[in-house]
Amino acid sequence: MSGAMNFKNCGSLLVTGANRGLGLQIVDSLASGRFSPAKIIATTRTPARAQKLQELADKHPNIHIVTLDVVSQESIEKCVEEVGQLVQEEGLNCLINNAGINVVADFHTVTAEKMIENFHTNAVAPLMITKAFLPLLKQAASRGQAGGSGSMGIQRAAVINVTSLLGSVELNWGERANNFKWYPYRTSKSALNMVTRCMAVDMEPDGILCMAIHPGWVRTDMGGSEAPLSPEESISSILSVIGGLTEKDHGSFLNFTGEVLPW
Numbered sequence: 001m002s003g004a005m006n007f008k009n010c011g012s013l014l015v016t017g018a019n020r021g022l023g024l025q026i027v028d029s030l031a032s033g034r035f036s037p038a039k040i041i042a043t044t045r046t047p048a049r050a051q052k053l054q055e056l057a058d059k060h061p062n063i064h065i066v067t068l069d070v071v072s073q074e075s076i077e078k079c080v081e082e083v084g085q086l087v088q089e090e091g092l093n094c095l096i097n098n099a100g101i102n103v104v105a106d107f108h109t110v111t112a113e114k115m116i117e118n119f120h121t122n123a124v125a126p127l128m129i130t131k132a133f134l135p136l137l138k139q140a141a142s143r144g145q146a147g148g149s150g151s152m153g154i155q156r157a158a159v160i161n162v163t164s165l166l167g168s169v170e171l172n173w174g175e176r177a178n179n180f181k182w183y184p185y186r187t188s189k190s191a192l193n194m195v196t197r198c199m200a201v202d203m204e205p206d207g208i209l210c211m212a213i214h215p216g217w218v219r220t221d222m223g224g225s226e227a228p229l230s231p232e233e234s235i236s237s238i239l240s241v242i243g244g245l246t247e248k249d250h251g252s253f254l255n256f257t258g259e260v261l262p263w
């Protein structure tokens with residue numbers, strides 16, 4: 001059975017940054033797939049400007065659009081409240097921290113402000129969002145256990161952090177180190193990788209799976225037109241990987257193809 005099929009056992013899934021790029025593609029692919037989660041919660045900071053997402057939601061009644069600016073604690077708390085009303089006692093099965101920015105700066109142009117801006121969105125926000133959603137994730141995890149699916153995975157509760165190969169400390173050496181000398185972005189993704197491992201340790205007792213995934217180099221606003229992968233290709237592979245996650249993948253850093261990447 002392919003991983004994507006496993007979403008039929010995932011009652012609810014939330015994606016951040018769902019108005020364009022990979023986030024929008026996750027919503028589109030899940031909603032139009034054969035085994036769609038009962039509730040796809042697509043968050044964006046400005047729903048009024050998310051026209052493509054609105055069109056998808058008009059076609060698929062399981063898409064729920066909720067406002068979330070990932071760098072605003074007030075917005076995070078409002079979002080949790082709204083999602084709590086949507087999912088009720090079933091809790092939230094899968095949280096995908098996808099929203100991200102790339103503040104381009106090299107050794108010469110980098111400033112403290114640029115570092116902090118990129119850190120806030122890419123590393124601090126996924127931590128604060130996961131903390132805020134913890135009660136709903138725990139609720140789903142404990143129901144999964146009661147229902148007999150005691151093992152880890154998206155049928156129970158999972159946090160997926162969309163990271164980047166550029167955050168790998170080990171790979172930033174030799175020939176590879178000559179490209180993409182982006183201090184704010186690279187370090188923010190390295191920090192997200194460590195946030196992933198720390199949260200994996202903390203959420204393990206509750207049976208909540210936590211891992212980081214690299215989507216490949218993809219043709220989005222961020223990836224640019226030269227990228228080899230289409231959003232459809234990347235997300236089809238990512239959903240297959242996410243759908244098949246088990247406890248052996250807890251705390252892992254995986255490529256979109258499912259292979260293990262070096263931290």
Ligand code: NDP
Nearest residue numbers: 017020021022069070098099100164217218220221222223
């Ligand atoms: P895009 O630039 O195409 O989209 C970024 C998304 O993040 C948008 O929906 C944007 O919303 C949202 N976002 C940014 N800041 C906030 C915020 N404060 N609150 C809410 N939403 C916000 O990027 P991609 O789709 O390509 O990237 C998605 C993820 O994949 C990112 O984490 C990125 O780092 C990662 N990635 C992408 C790669 C690629 O090749 N494309 C490669 C490796 C990793 P808005 O429209 O409101 O700005």
